[in-house]
Structure formats: structure tokens, C-alpha cells
Amino acid sequence: MQRHCLIFSQNEQSKSTGDIACSQKPRIKQEAQLMPILLALLVALSGVIFPATASNREAAATSDILNANDNMQFTVIAHRGASGYLPEHTLEAATLAFSLRPDFIEQDVVITKDDIPVVLHDIHLETVTNVEDVFPTRHRNDGRFYARDFTLEELHKLQVHERADSDGNQVFKNRYRGKNANFKVATLAEHFELISELNRQFGASVGVYPEVKSPAFHIKEGIDSSKIVIDTMNTYGFGGERGNSYLQCFDFNEVKRIREILGYKGKVVMLIGENDWGESDTDYNWLRTQEGMEQVALYADGIGPWLGHLFDVVAMTKGETKAAKWVQYAHQNKLTIHPYTYREDALPSGMTGEQVLELLENVVHADGVFTDHLVPVLTWRDNQH
Numbered sequence: 001m002q003r004h005c006l007i008f009s010q011n012e013q014s015k016s017t018g019d020i021a022c023s024q025k026p027r028i029k030q031e032a033q034l035m036p037i038l039l040a041l042l043v044a045l046s047g048v049i050f051p052a053t054a055s056n057r058e059a060a061a062t063s064d065i066l067n068a069n070d071n072m073q074f075t076v077i078a079h080r081g082a083s084g085y086l087p088e089h090t091l092e093a094a095t096l097a098f099s100l101r102p103d104f105i106e107q108d109v110v111i112t113k114d115d116i117p118v119v120l121h122d123i124h125l126e127t128v129t130n131v132e133d134v135f136p137t138r139h140r141n142d143g144r145f146y147a148r149d150f151t152l153e154e155l156h157k158l159q160v161h162e163r164a165d166s167d168g169n170q171v172f173k174n175r176y177r178g179k180n181a182n183f184k185v186a187t188l189a190e191h192f193e194l195i196s197e198l199n200r201q202f203g204a205s206v207g208v209y210p211e212v213k214s215p216a217f218h219i220k221e222g223i224d225s226s227k228i229v230i231d232t233m234n235t236y237g238f239g240g241e242r243g244n245s246y247l248q249c250f251d252f253n254e255v256k257r258i259r260e261i262l263g264y265k266g267k268v269v270m271l272i273g274e275n276d277w278g279e280s281d282t283d284y285n286w287l288r289t290q291e292g293m294e295q296v297a298l299y300a301d302g303i304g305p306w307l308g309h310l311f312d313v314v315a316m317t318k319g320e321t322k323a324a325k326w327v328q329y330a331h332q333n334k335l336t337i338h339p340y341t342y343r344e345d346a347l348p349s350g351m352t353g354e355q356v357l358e359l360l361e362n363v364v365h366a367d368g369v370f371t372d373h374l375v376p377v378l379t380w381r382d383n384q385h
Helices: 028-045 056-070 091-100 188-202 215-220 225-235 252-260 290-299 313-317 325-332 353-364 374-384
Strands: 075-078 104-111 117-119 207-212 247-249 268-272 302-305 368-371
Touching (some): 091 104, 117 225, 188 207, 207 225, 215 252, 225 247, 225 252, 247 252, 353 374, 368 374
Parallel strands (some): 075 368, 104 207
Antiparallel strands (some): 104 117
């Protein structure tokens, strides 16, 4: 649920460890491979779309599914809350997101030293807090400050700020620049209670979209983070088949365990990234095959792919506007598709936000999107639907 993003620069590492602009290393080679996508998309958007070929006709088996999807409302997910406007995953960002009425608000979840689930995008603290100033000696041998090494009381001594790069510079220069608001790390329970109470008072039905972060890491630390997240979802009425929620994870083995061992009955999403992001031992290249999608469909209700995986690069260099072949397999297996991440301040050069969203809806037939910037996406949806 994160790096530029179509081009789609791999600053996205997700939804993952640093997301759009938090990559510690440039991914020049991979971005260069994606450059043809942008050029072809611009051709397609100008009206030069090639006629269907024999290979196109392979998609006929999915037409009924796609038509059904077209009649459903495009789902808008507040990525880390209203993170395009306020520091990510703070209660303030969640409150602002709620006020804009997305369908879901996302929570990434890691576990503290005293086994409390808190809402942070990474297992590390230094990119979004002042932990290096408050606890300068509490890093591990790799130089990183792990949330798992701090109690909740200690985390409450930290201030949350806009995401910073390895040099301490704000990743998104034009986002929140304030220094004195004293944003804090919040627990998953606090986030769920906030959304539940706001739903009650405003007669709304905003759902939650938690992600189990780095489950294998937490298992090595002696803690079952998935069970903790599910238990918290159940406590606040968001869990199970009737809960207004999705539960997401980058680890395919953990998705299987959530279903088979933990017996979770609610909606589950398999996140898909790049193998070199280090999210898990999952082979994401294999996931993006017919066999991979069939296996995912045995355990998950949907997928959360990176935007850069969604388009057929070869076809687009020839002027054809096509989704990547593997997307067809996702549709055939009736998997919901929620790509990540739409960012108004990281659009492909030469493209408008509306053009990107229209490609997602009309070419990929995505069911929704994760976004840092709710206002333009919700406005586009209102105008289109």
C-alpha cells in the first residue's frame, strides 16, 4: 500500500519501505525501461489507438467481468491517511482524510517492544520521526532505529514529521512544512476508534485498510503481528466478512497463513511489488503470471499492484494502449485491483492526473486506487460517475 511513480518510478517501493520518494538508491535502469510507457501513453491519449489484434482477442473471456467492474464505483483509498497534506499516518492525517470521505483509510502496522500495534509505514523510525535526536544510541548494528525496540511510552516522546530522505531532506518539498504542530505516533486502536466514532457521529461508512508490515521480521522477533492486527480489527468491528475493511500484506506466505492458520474470513489483498524492494521472500515476478494469479485467488480477494506493473510496455511502444498480460489473469480470477500510488506531486511528465486515472479505469479496469491526494481523485470520480 512505496521513488517517482508511470514513468512509474520505483520511488514507489511501495506502499513499501520508502514509497515514492523514499528510495535510498536511484533505480535509473528500471526507470529507463519504463520510459517508453509514457511516450506510448501520450500517443494513445492523443487518439492514435491501434485496432485489435489476435492477441487482443484472448481477453474476450474476461469481457463480462470487466463490464461488471465498469458498473461499480471506483474505490478511493486514503494512502497513509491524507498524507499529501499532513504527515503520514498521524491521527490528524486520518481525521483530514475522513473529512474528505474516501471509501477507505489505510493503516500500515508495526509492533512495539511492549507488543502494541502502532501505525507506521516502516519498521524503522528515522525517516518520519526525530528518534535520532531523542534516542541517539538506540539503533541496531545496521544503524537503523527499529520501532520494535521501543515501548509505546518511548514512541510518544517522538515527534512525527514529513518523510525525509537519507540526508534528512523532506522528500516531497511542497508538502507540509510546519515544525510546531507536535504530531505523534498513534496506535492502531486509536486510529480505529477515531474512524469508528467519526462514522457514528456523521452517519458515514468510511472503512479501514490495514497492512501487516514485515510479518517475517516480527515472527523472528517473537510476535504474531497478523494476529494482533486481526484481533484489533475485530475489537472495533472492522474484522471478518461483515467488516468494512481490507487486510493487506506483501508476503504471500503470510496471506496464506492469515487464511489457513488464523482463519480470517474478511477481505484480503495481496500486495505486489518488485523483488529487489526487500518486502518479503515472495517472488513477485511469479505472482504476475497465470499460475501466480490463480494461486493468489485461492487465498485473497484482491491485489494491490504497483502502477508500473500494469501496462504492456512492448505493446505501448507500438502505439497500442494495453494493460500488461498478467492483469487479464487477475480479472479472470475475479480479483479486485487496487493499484498504488496516485500522487498529484509525482505525475508522469506531460500527463495530467485525469489522464492517469482514466487509464487506470478504462485500460487496466482497476477497481480503485491508493492516493496521497484525495481531493483531485475524489473530484475526478464525482465528475466521471
